[in-house]
Amino acid sequence: MKKIGVFICHCGINIAGTVDVKGIAEKLKNYPGVVFIQDYKYMCSDPGQNLIREQIRELGLEAVVVAACSPTLHEATFRRAVESVGMNPYECEIANIREQCSWVHHDKTAATAKAEIIIKSVIEKARLDEDLAPVQVPITRRALVIGGGVAGMQAALNIANSGFEVLLVEKNPSIGGRMAQLSETFPTLDCSQCILTPKMVEVAQHPRIKLLTYSELTDVSGFVGNFRVTIRQKARYVDWQKCTGCGVCMEKCPVKVASEFDSQLANRRAIYTPFPQAVPNKPVLDRPHCTYFKTGKCQICKKLCPFDAIDYDQQDVVLTEEVGAIVVATGYDLYGLEHLPEYGAGNIPDVIDGLTFERILSASGPFSGEVRRPSDGKVPQEVVFIKCVGSRDPENHYPYCSKVCCMYTTKHAMLYKHRVPDGQAYVFYMDVRADGKGYEEFYQRAAEEDKVLYLRGKVAKMYRDNGKIIVCGYDTLSGENVEIGADLVVLATAIRPAQGAVELAKLLKIQVDQHGFLTEAHPKLRPVESLTAGIFLAGCAQSPRDIPDTVAQAAGAASMVTTLFARECLYHEPITTGVNEELCSGCGICVAVCPYDARQLHREKHVVEVNEVLCEGCGACAAACPSGAAQQRNFKDAQLINMIKAILT
Amino acid sequence: MYEPKIVAFFCKWCTSAGADLAGTSRLTYQPNVINIRVMCSSRVDPEHVLDAFREGADGVLIGGCHPGDCHYKSGNYQTLKRMVLLKKILRDIGINERRLRLEWISAAEGKRLAQVINQFSDEIRRLGQLKAVRL
Numbered sequence: 008m009k010k011i012g013v014f015i016c017h018c019g020i021n022i023a024g025t026v027d028v029k030g031i032a033e034k035l036k037n038y039p040g041v042v043f044i045q046d047y048k049y050m051c052s053d054p055g056q057n058l059i060r061e062q063i064r065e066l067g068l069e070a071v072v073v074a075a076c077s078p079t080l081h082e083a084t085f086r087r088a089v090e091s092v093g094m095n096p097y098e099c100e101i102a103n104i105r106e107q108c109s110w111v112h113h114d115k116t117a118a119t120a121k122a123e124i125i126i127k128s129v130i131e132k133a134r135l136d137e138d139l140a141p142v143q144v145p146i147t148r149r150a151l152v153i154g155g156g157v158a159g160m161q162a163a164l165n166i167a168n169s170g171f172e173v174l175l176v177e178k179n180p181s182i183g184g185r186m187a188q189l190s191e192t193f194p195t196l197d198c199s200q201c202i203l204t205p206k207m208v209e210v211a212q213h214p215r216i217k218l219l220t221y222s223e224l225t226d227v228s229g230f231v232g233n234f235r236v237t238i239r240q241k242a243r244y245v246d247w248q249k250c251t252g253c254g255v256c257m258e259k260c261p262v263k264v265a266s267e268f269d270s271q272l273a274n275r276r277a278i279y280t281p282f283p284q285a286v287p288n289k290p291v292l293d294r295p296h297c298t299y300f301k302t303g304k305c306q307i308c309k310k311l312c313p314f315d316a317i318d319y320d321q322q323d324v325v326l327t328e329e330v331g332a333i334v335v336a337t338g339y340d341l342y343g344l345e346h347l348p349e350y351g352a353g354n355i356p357d358v359i360d361g362l363t364f365e366r367i368l369s370a371s372g373p374f375s376g377e378v379r380r381p382s383d384g385k386v387p388q389e390v391v392f393i394k395c396v397g398s399r400d401p402e403n404h405y406p407y408c409s410k411v412c413c414m415y416t417t418k419h420a421m422l423y424k425h426r427v428p429d430g431q432a433y434v435f436y437m438d439v440r441a442d443g444k445g446y447e448e449f450y451q452r453a454a455e456e457d458k459v460l461y462l463r464g465k466v467a468k469m470y471r472d473n474g475k476i477i478v479c480g481y482d483t484l485s486g487e488n489v490e491i492g493a494d495l496v497v498l499a500t501a502i503r504p505a506q507g508a509v510e511l512a513k514l515l516k517i518q519v520d521q522h523g524f525l526t527e528a529h530p531k532l533r534p535v536e537s538l539t540a541g542i543f544l545a546g547c548a549q550s551p552r553d554i555p556d557t558v559a560q561a562a563g564a565a566s567m568v569t570t571l572f573a574r575e576c577l578y579h580e581p582i583t584t585g586v587n588e589e590l591c592s593g594c595g596i597c598v599a600v601c602p603y604d605a606r607q608l609h610r611e612k613h614v615v616e617v618n619e620v621l622c623e624g625c626g627a628c629a630a631a632c633p634s635g636a637a638q639q640r641n642f643k644d645a646q647l648i649n650m651i652k653a654i655l656t
Numbered sequence: 657m658y659e660p661k662i663v664a665f666f667c668k669w670c671t672s673a674g675a676d677l678a679g680t681s682r683l684t685y686q687p688n689v690i691n692i693r694v695m696c697s698s699r700v701d702p703e704h705v706l707d708a709f710r711e712g713a714d715g716v717l718i719g720g721c722h723p724g725d726c727h728y729k730s731g732n733y734q735t736l737k738r739m740v741l742l743k744k745i746l747r748d749i750g751i752n753e754r755r756l757r758l759e760w761i762s763a764a765e766g767k768r769l770a771q772v773i774n775q776f777s778d779e780i781r782r783l784g785q786l787k788a789v790r791l
Contacts, residue, residue: 106679602729625728626699
């Protein structure tokens with residue numbers, strides 16, 4: 008019979024005050040398998056631990072039960088202690104007689120009786136415990152970053168600058184993301200492109216960053232340290248080896264398409280770069296709009312290209328890559344105007360969203376930075392800004408706050424006043440949330456120096472009348488109805504996860520919340536990790552946030568990646584659930600139950616095989632297995648049944 | 657005086673941690689429940705519950721994480737499915753289904769843990785001893 012040593016802690020009077028520890032030691036000294044039992048004032052102290060070590064050496068104990076506080080506190084301590092004298096740490100078990108016994112009962116007789124039962128049940132577990140070794144897993148020290156906006160770029164740069172290779176995947180033809188579309192940034196009014204484009208170039212030129220634009224993730228398998236990802240690089244129909252980015256094709260292409268980058272305010276061609284500072288600065292051919300692909304005629308770009316770079320036969324390229332960690336930075340989209348019937352559902356000209364106004368304000372935008380309205384190019388004299396459009400509206404739209412609108416609307420109104428000093432800017436607001444560094448001062452400046460008129464209330468409706476947009480609202484501070492004949496209305500629409508983000512999350516097997524934002528492992532203490540080990544989050548894909556927060560979080564995600572890569576190898580708890588092939592009938596019930604895809608039916612052998620590294624050790628499969636072939640290590644059926652018996656006899 | 661014997665299975669991440677919190681908060685509750693700490697409530701095989709009744713338990717309590725909070729993504733849903741089914745079987749074999757209870761108790765709910773243990777102990781005490789059944 009296995010030789011078991013039992014050590015009962017007094018924890019001063021924390022345990023001994025309500026539990027008769029000496030009485031239990033006396034009573035259990037002849038319990039089957041117990042070759043040594045002793046109580047001690049503080050088992051976790053050095054002399055306490057030495058007592059355990061001595062008895063292991065002297066009596067050759069094969070398992071140790073420490074009856075003390077919660078295993079959360081000192082399981083690791085005692086396992087290290089037994090390991091130091093050669094015992095397998097998984098042969099050491101803790102009986103929790105403090106938090107779950109002495110501290111919650113006052114009656115000494117009852118508490119003593121309960122403690123004795125707890126100890127007996129844990130002795131039964133220890134009796135059938137096996138030596139286990141942590142599963143060792145190698146790490147591929149290479150990261151995948153999904154999304155080439157400011158979050159993805161920052162994460163990629165930090166990881167690459169720490170000496171590791173990065174694969175940066177962006178679905179659009181250029182990196183830069185939403186930040187590249189912005190005019191100026193609050194509260195400093197830095198030109199967005201001026202601070203972003205150097206970063207874009209740094210990413211493109213970094214020796215350790217492999218940039219894959221116009222590409223999408225199509226498959227992911229594996230686990231922390233060892234992901235295998237499949238990426239589809241869409242056909243660009245331009246041979247980038249030959250292309251120099253001279254731009255002749257883009258000038259001469261006869262097809263005009265409304266530019267996504269310019270919020271449809273300007274046109275691009277069918278062969279295009281999204282914007283002049285695009286990185287990489289080489290064009291892609293937009294197949295659905297290309298005349299040649301539609302009719303078989305045209306080929307102007309091919310004829311004019313001085314480098315013979317146009318290749319109509321180019322195919323999508325599918326790449327398979329190995330990475331050890333993944334950062335998801337897929338960013339955001341704005342809530343579409345079509346969802347907002349109260350504001351014309353996108354059918355009233357000159358009612359636009361915030362990103363469109365950014366393009367209007369941008370020096371590189373369609374109006375070269377002059378404020379003009381889209382419908383007729385007129386300089387608007389009265390501009391109404393409305394905040395919380397679709398946000399903070401649980402009845403009709405989204406309940407959450409989109410966080411950046413207060414400040415960008417302030418910035419919009421301010422920039423408008425700088426460009427059209429005799430114009431009037433109105434802001435309808437619910438609250439002004441100016442909680443960043445320098446933000447409140449910025450808001451005060453807009454209201455006081457730039458005379459932006461803030462009206463506290465919501466807009467009930469708006470309609471077009473004689474070239475004006477009549478905005479009907481209610482000012483809750485004065486208690487009066489307000490009607491403004493505006494030339495332009497800018498809606499601060501809600502931030503939503505980027506299109507395709509939910510599907511991507513499914514592919515990665517990470518969780519999203521009810522709105523599609525990625526869920527962090529812990530809202531306070533693990534804000535940049537997903538619940539899946541090795542997958543980290545950055546930027547607005549997790550929730551709305553501004554540029555400084557995004558950059559900080561991206562740096563945090565990068566640091567989590569490099570912390571992972573700094574380890575020699577990964578260890579995995581070995582309390583996994585194996586398969587006894589002789590008992591397994593190959594029914595596959597356990598395969599369906601496993602939340603981690605760790606179990607697979609071997610077609611030929613007709614038994615289930617387990618990937619020990621994927622198995623997290625929940626034991627759901629062991630409970631589902633009808634034959635008893637699936638047994639969770641150190642939580643075997645026999646152990647649990649013996650524990651039940653010990654409790655009841 | 658009859659005192660019920662109750663076997664419990666608590667998951668490590670939520671309910672057992674909640675029981676630790678009840679201890680550190682120095683709450684008190686009845687001593688009739690002895691728990692076995694498992695990694696996840698989904699480790700509990702319906703057979704374990706039947707075993708407990710066969711060995712003389714008057715009640716069985718299973719504690720897991722709240723829906724959506726399972727440390728193992730979906731383990732608690734497995735538990736829920738199994739226990740709903742098991743209750744039907746208990747009815748068929750003549751064991752009052754109220755003797756089996758499944759509760760979601762988080763690591764922050766020490767107080768609720770104490771309440772659940774007290775309520776369940778009282779209820780089993782009212783139901784009386786489960787006369788040994790041979791299954």
